[in-house]
Amino acid sequence: AGAWMLVSAGDVAGTIGGGQLEYLAIDHARRMMRQSDRASDLDVPLGPEIGQCCGGRVSVTFRTLDEDLRTELGARLAGERDRRPEVLVFGAGHVGRALYASLALLPVRAILIDSRADEMARAPGGVETRLTPLPEAEVASAPPGSTFVVLTHDHALDFLITDAALARGDAVTIFTRGASGNPWGGAVTALTGNRDPAVAPGLAALENGEWDAVLDTSGYVPRVVRASAELLAARAGRYLFVSSLSVYSDVSRAEVDESGAVGMLDDPATEAVGKHYGPLKAACEKAVEAVYGSRALVVRPGLIVGPFDPTDRFGYWVARFVHPDLLGVRSAEAVVPAPAKYALQMIDARDLAAWMLDLLDVGAGGVFNATSPARQWTMGALVDALIAAGGPEAPRPAWTDEALLLEHKVEPWTGLPLWIPSTLADMGGFMEVDCTRAARTGLATRPLARTVAETAAWLAERDNAGAWKSVLDAAAECEILAARAGATGVR
Numbered sequence: 001a002g003a004w005m006l007v008s009a010g011d012v013a014g015t016i017g018g019g020q021l022e023y024l025a026i027d028h029a030r031r032m033m034r035q036s037d038r039a040s041d042l043d044v045p046l047g048p049e050i051g052q053c054c055g056g057r058v059s060v061t062f063r064t065l066d067e068d069l070r071t072e073l074g075a076r077l078a079g080e081r082d083r084r085p086e087v088l089v090f091g092a093g094h095v096g097r098a099l100y101a102s103l104a105l106l107p108v109r110a111i112l113i114d115s116r117a118d119e120m121a122r123a124p125g126g127v128e129t130r131l132t133p134l135p136e137a138e139v140a141s142a143p144p145g146s147t148f149v150v151l152t153h154d155h156a157l158d159f160l161i162t163d164a165a166l167a168r169g170d171a172v173t174i175f176t177r178g179a180s181g182n183p184w185g186g187a188v189t190a191l192t193g194n195r196d197p198a199v200a201p202g203l204a205a206l207e208n209g210e211w212d213a214v215l216d217t218s219g220y221v222p223r224v225v226r227a228s229a230e231l232l233a234a235r236a237g238r239y240l241f242v243s244s245l246s247v248y249s250d251v252s253r254a255e256v257d258e259s260g261a262v263g264m265l266d267d268p269a270t271e272a273v274g275k276h277y278g279p280l281k282a283a284c285e286k287a288v289e290a291v292y293g294s295r296a297l298v299v300r301p302g303l304i305v306g307p308f309d310p311t312d313r314f315g316y317w318v319a320r321f322v323h324p325d326l327l328g329v330r331s332a333e334a335v336v337p338a339p340a341k342y343a344l345q346m347i348d349a350r351d352l353a354a355w356m357l358d359l360l361d362v363g364a365g366g367v368f369n370a371t372s373p374a375r376q377w378t379m380g381a382l383v384d385a386l387i388a389a390g391g392p393e394a395p396r397p398a399w400t401d402e403a404l405l406l407e408h409k410v411e412p413w414t415g416l417p418l419w420i421p422s423t424l425a426d427m428g429g430f431m432e433v434d435c436t437r438a439a440r441t442g443l444a445t446r447p448l449a450r451t452v453a454e455t456a457a458w459l460a461e462r463d464n465a466g467a468w469k470s471v472l473d474a475a476a477e478c479e480i481l482a483a484r485a486g487a488t489g490v491r
Contacts, residue, residue, distance in 0.1 A: 006065070006073070009033060016060070021046065025060050038064045086111060089362065091442030092119040092129070099362060100127060114442070162188065164353045175206060195219075197227045210235045213360045217242040219284045220273045226287040233291050238360055240297040241288045245369060245433055246278035247300060252425055254432035255374060258300075258367045285367075294365050299356060302371030302433060303346040303418070306451050307458035313417035314346065314451075315459060316471050321386035321394045322456040326464050328474055334395040335472065335480050337405060337419040340380030344418060345371045345431045347443075348451045355443045364441060372445045374432040379418070385449045389456055400484055408480050414470045 005014035005022075007029040016022055021044055032040055040062040063069055087103050089096045092114035100123070103110035113130045114120050120131050165172045166187055174182070178192035191205035195218065206228070214236045219225035229239055245251070247262040263279035270276055289296045305314035319326045320334050352370060359368075387394045402421040412419050420427050435443070472480075 004073075004076075021058065021060075025062075028060075029062055032062055032064070037062075087361075088113055088358070089442075091440055092116065092123055093440035096440070096442065097123055097127075114444075116444075164350070164357055168357070170357075173209065173211065195228055196221075196224050203228060203231050206231055211237070213238040213240060215240045215242070215356065215360075216288070219288075220277070220280055221271045222268075222280065222283040222287045223271070225284040226291065229288050229291040238295045238297060238363070238365075239288055239292045240299060240356055240360060241285060242356075243281045243285050243298050243300045244278065245300050245302045245371070245430065247282040247285065248278070248433075250426070251430045251433070252428050254429040255434045256369075256429055257434040258369055258437060297359060297365055298367040299352075299359075299370045300368065301347055301352055302369075302431075304349050304352060305346045305455070306348040306350060307454055309349065309455070312467050312471070313413075315455060316417045316468055317382065317386055318389075318452055318455045319459055319464075319468070321383075321390040322452070323459055324393075324395060326459060327468060327471075330395070330474050331478055331481055332395050333398040333481055335400050335405075335416070335477050335484075336383055336397040337379065337416055337421075338399040338401050340378060340383070340399060342379040342419075343375050343431045344377045344379055344382060345374065345433060345435075346377070346418075347371045348446055351444065351446055355438070355441075358442055362441075368438045368441070368443075369433050369435045370438045370443060371433065371435055373435055373439060376445065377448060381448060382418075382452075385452045388449060389452045398481055398484060400480060404480060404483060408476065408483070410472060410476070410480070411470070415472050417471065 003014075003016040005012055005016050005025070007026050009030065012026060016025060024044060025042070028040070028042060031037075042060040042062070044058050044060060046056050046058060065073075087108045087110045089100050089103070089110060089112050092112050096112060096114070096119075100110050100112050104127075109128070111128045111130055112120070112123055117131060120129055123129055162172055162174060162184060166184065171189070172184075172187075173189040173191060174184075175191045175193060175195070177194055178190075182188065182190040184190075193201045193203055193205045195203065197203050211232070214228075214232055216225065216228065216239065219228075219241060225241070232239070248256055248260045249263040250256070250261060262282035262285075263276075265276060265279045265283055268283070271280075273280055285298045288298065303313065309315055320330070324330045324334075347370060355370070383397050387397070402419075402423070405416065405419070406421060406423065410416055410419075412421055412424060418431075420430060422428070
């Protein structure tokens with residue numbers, strides 16, 4: 001009923017505690033094999049007699065492995081394996097495989113998870129793997145016990161991070177102004193205040209407590225971010241700051257990676273977020289890194305999409321093709337920016353949330369661009385998914401050249417969401433950023449059709465009053481369709 005080990009002529013498995021006792025047991029077992037003995041016992045003093053001075057005595061029973069014992073030990077091994085803490089390694093790239101190799105030496109059950117069959121094929125024999133198109137679905141299998149602080153500002157990502165962490169069994173603390181209530185009730189510890197220390201009650205609610213990690217999704221001003229980082233530095237193990245791809249000073253070209261230059265503030269004291277969003281985010285990154293050093297983790301997402309997205313950029317296209325009635329009376333044709341091969345990059349907030357929790361689990365550090373792989377999706381692929389979701393009632397796409405859109409003064413990015421015309425040359429590579437580093441650590445994207453369907457379901461249930469105030473309205477869309485057809489008037 002105690003410790004046990006298996007001994008063969010050339011190998012051993014398991015342990016009975018090590019030291020001289022174990023050497024004696026191995027020698028005795030091999031002597032039994034040579035003499036064909038089937039059973040034996042040893043009564044060993046744990047003292048100077050064997051050079052192991054922990055004191056006491058131990059009895060060791062030896063049995064030759066037969067079919068009954070093989071079954072018994074198999075069940076015992078399975079039980080011990082099931083009781084080992086699980087470590088889910090998301091991403092079977094070289095980093096994930098190296099991490100797995102280290103974990104294999106520890107008393108844990110390590111599992112390598114990826115959606116890429118080619119990377120999984122590079123895993124050595126004997127590695128426990130899970131090849132799945134949705135790695136984020138494995139988050140629910142992760143061991144409980146981690147603790148997270150989520151500094152929210154009503155961002156959809158906060159809710160998804162909290163949901164993912166709660167589903168894992170983590171202890172979660174949220175810090176908000178309390179304006180939106182607490183949809184999780186007693187499942188989380190809800191603290192209220194204001195993350196700006198200059199606005200009472202400030203950060204007072206965070207002055208006590210310890211956490212494994214902080215997830216900061218709402219930092220826009222360096223002074224404010226530095227205040228929370230400094231307050232929590234001695235009581236939180238890691239600090240993950242959600243930044244933005246907007247930090248880069250030059251995205252005129254494709255494939256900008258994490259080494260790209262970031263924007264700088266002419267006036268370090270400015271807090272004009274609308275005017276200096278990118279450089280302020282970059283300064284927030286530096287504030288976190290200055291306080292946390294190697295314990296800092298910076299994630300730079302691109303366009304975040306999916307249910308609970310309050311920006312209505314991706315949601316506009318879902319509504320236009322799947323629930324056009326949400327936009328009022330609309331034409332049977334929908335204006336879509338040409339060409340169909342126009343590259344898109346986005347990340348479902350749930351994929352982003354689950355991956356960030358995984359990064360914290362494995363102790364990752366540094367900076368990550370975090371969106372879909374460059375050129376994985378195009379405007380054409382999005383429209384195909386939208387039409388499939390909308391079914392027979394979906395409008396027909398009217399692919400429209402950018403010259404006509406600009407002639408009708410359609411606002412890029414907001415009037416027709418996701419559209420960046422070639423005239424904005426300084427933004428030419430914004431939808432083709434290099435996210436290789438994130439992909440290698442397990443960031444994966446769910447099928448676009450799934451995000452479309454789940455966003456459509458959410459839009460059908462939410463209160464859409466006040467939504468889509470900046471997008472192309474019905475009258476303007478009809479004018480463009482008429483001009484495109486070479487007709488006059490409204491069709």
